[in-house]
Amino acid sequence: MSKRKICVVVTARPSYSRIKTALQAIKDHPKLELQLVVAASALLDRYGSAVNYIVNDGFEISAKVFNVLEGENLTAAAKTTGIGILELSTVFDNLKPDMVVTIADRFETMATAIAASYMNIPLVHIQGGEVTGNIDEKVRHAITKLADYHFVASEGAKQRVLKLGEESESVFNTGCPSIDLAKNVLEKPELNFDPYQKYGGVGSSPDLSNGYIVVMQHPVTTEYADSRKHINETLQAINTISIPVLWFWPNVDAGADGTSTGIRSFREKFKPNHIHFFKNMEGEDFLRLLVNSKCLIGNSSVGIRECAYLGVPVVNIGTRQNKRERGNNILDVEYDSSAIEKAILHWLHNPKPNLSTVYGGGDAGVQIANLLAESPLRFHKTITY
Numbered sequence: 001m002s003k004r005k006i007c008v009v010v011t012a013r014p015s016y017s018r019i020k021t022a023l024q025a026i027k028d029h030p031k032l033e034l035q036l037v038v039a040a041s042a043l044l045d046r047y048g049s050a051v052n053y054i055v056n057d058g059f060e061i062s063a064k065v066f067n068v069l070e071g072e073n074l075t076a077a078a079k080t081t082g083i084g085i086l087e088l089s090t091v092f093d094n095l096k097p098d099m100v101v102t103i104a105d106r107f108e109t110m111a112t113a114i115a116a117s118y119m120n121i122p123l124v125h126i127q128g129g130e131v132t133g134n135i136d137e138k139v140r141h142a143i144t145k146l147a148d149y150h151f152v153a154s155e156g157a158k159q160r161v162l163k164l165g166e167e168s169e170s171v172f173n174t175g176c177p178s179i180d181l182a183k184n185v186l187e188k189p190e191l192n193f194d195p196y197q198k199y200g201g202v203g204s205s206p207d208l209s210n211g212y213i214v215v216m217q218h219p220v221t222t223e224y225a226d227s228r229k230h231i232n233e234t235l236q237a238i239n240t241i242s243i244p245v246l247w248f249w250p251n252v253d254a255g256a257d258g259t260s261t262g263i264r265s266f267r268e269k270f271k272p273n274h275i276h277f278f279k280n281m282e283g284e285d286f287l288r289l290l291v292n293s294k295c296l297i298g299n300s301s302v303g304i305r306e307c308a309y310l311g312v313p314v315v316n317i318g319t320r321q322n323k324r325e326r327g328n329n330i331l332d333v334e335y336d337s338s339a340i341e342k343a344i345l346h347w348l349h350n351p352k353p354n355l356s357t358v359y360g361g362g363d364a365g366v367q368i369a370n371l372l373a374e375s376p377l378r379f380h381k382t383i384t385y
Contacts, residue, residue, distance in 0.1 A: 084111025175360015219255025
């Protein structure tokens with residue numbers, strides 16, 4: 001019997017960590033054949049070349065799609081999506097997958113969903129049904145209506161997808177595959193590598209033995225014009241903290257130029273001796289870095305998801321993760337340097353929070369592979385509204 005061909009499209013570095021264990025489970029499943037397509041910023045060096053980690057992890061890439069327009073503004077995002085539709089349509093026509101899997105809510109994932117839907121290929125959406133309050137939410141819910149199957153990460157997300165009118169037989173709470181990685185890390189949490197030696201980066205190399213914090217802050221697409229102002233508030237707060245800081249570069253979103261320029265300007269002006277900057281890091285290494293940190297600062301979803309499971313304190317800045325389900329590891333603050341500093345000091349002087357399984361217990365990858373193997377190949381909806 002021929003294997004069912006599952007085409008998974010990875011468009012950005014966060015998407016890879018969100019799907020890695022599912023990719024491995026698909027690859028290992030006797031009834032499935034993995035077709036892996038890598039596209040958009042996952043191919044670009046300036047955003048950490050996630051494709052290199054994918055290859056090093058042993059995955060064979062079926063196709064690459066270069067579709068990112070320079071500019072990090074709203075027009076570039078729209079055109080990048082359009083180019084993605086054109087290119088992915090050709091890829092799907094060549095690969096002829098039985099099912100296509102798209103991940104989460106970045107603007108590039110819309111291209112995957114539209115191309116698969118118009119080509120009558122059953123579409124599977126990972127991590128639908130969540131809320132954040134920015135453009136990602138519009139993309140996420142739009143993909144929900146295009147998708148035929150929904151593998152959500154929490155019970156709240158499942159109920160939201162059902163309220164959007166999707167059939168209960170097509171909605172499954174698998175948890176988030178990134179929690180699978182977090183579970184592996186929690187079993188052996190020791191920091192077993194030198195981040196400076198393994199990943200390079202720029203800036204000073206402060207001693208991490210007495211503790212450190214991690215920063216990852218992205219621009220907010222609906223507030224992209226204020227991205228430099230937003231990052232300046234965080235930079236100002238971090239500059240007052242003497243503890244070592246490991247800072248990660250932002251995603252390729254509208255406003256990324258403002259965020260990046262703000263960081264570079266700060267670095268040149270103050271030449272801080274307690275901050276080191278990285279482009280990217282392997283998923284499990286990054287989680288191991290987090291679990292050994294004092295706290296995470298910024299607005300990344302890793303603070304909401306993996307850090308909840310790992311029990312890592314988080315200072316969540318601004319609106320990017322607005323209304324997303326969370327554990328008790330989050331302190332929410334506005335774009336205000338004094339509020340950010342106060343929240344950091346709170347976590348530095350208080351015990352770490354308890355662990356939370358709001359986004360699953362660490363077996364999402366296997367669940368997803370089994371569902372992909374057994375679900376009917378359908379690309380139409382029969383529900384009556």
